[in-house]
Amino acid sequence: MRMKKCPICGRPAQPDHRPFCSRRCADEDLARWLKGSYRLPAEEPPADEAPPESAED
DSSP states (O other): OOOOBOTTTOSBOOGGGTTSSSHHHHHHHHHHHHHTOSOOOOOOOOTTSOOOOOTTO
């Protein structure tokens, strides 16, 4: 069975902290989420375009 690597530092993942190798790498990943480092690119509509109306109105 092949060991997965920690997505932060590349060392082998440990069962107690999976998918990370340590608590430090798990905390680093959480900090990246909280800072907004992990984002999906999105295309913003032009500022002068009104948002679509909901079907409930």
